Amino acid sequence: QVRVVESGGGSVQTGGSLRLSCVAEGSFDNVVEMGWYRRPGGGQRELVYSLATTGSTNFGPFVQDRFRIGKISGDSTKTMVDLLMSNLKPEDTAVYYCNAHFRHSSGRVIRSWGQGTQVTVFE
Secondary structure (H helix, E strand, O other): OOOEEEEOOEEEEOOOOEEEEEEEOOOHHHEEEEEEEEEOOOOOOEEEEEEEOOOOEEEOOOOOOOEEEOOOEEOOOOEEEEEEEOOOOHHHOEEEEEEEEEEOOOOOEEEEEOOOEEEEEEO
16 A cells, blocks of 8 residues: 545635645556545545546536546656535535555555545534
C-alpha cells in the first residue's frame, strides 16, 4: 500500500464551498484510479467521485453538479487529486476519504486509503 493524505476539510456554512486535496505517495506513471468517498456519522462509506486514468468517472447521486473532481496530476514520487465542493448542505457533513489505486510491479492493482478529513456543514 501507499501512504495517502487528505487535507482541506473544515467547517463551512450551508451554501459554502470547500476544496479537498489528496496526495498519494505513488508514482503518477502507475496510478490507475483516484477517488473520494465519505462516511456520514454512524453511516456507511459511500462513493463521492472517482476518476480513472482512462477518463471514466463515477459519482454519487447527491453530487448533483455541486461537486467536481480535479485532474489527476503528479510526478515520480507522488500523485494528487482534488475534490471541489460547492453549495454544501448539512447532509454533506461526513469524514471524506481519498482512495488511490496503483499498479504494482507485479501487475496487481493495490488500493490504498487515507485517514480521512472531516467536513462539517452547519446551518
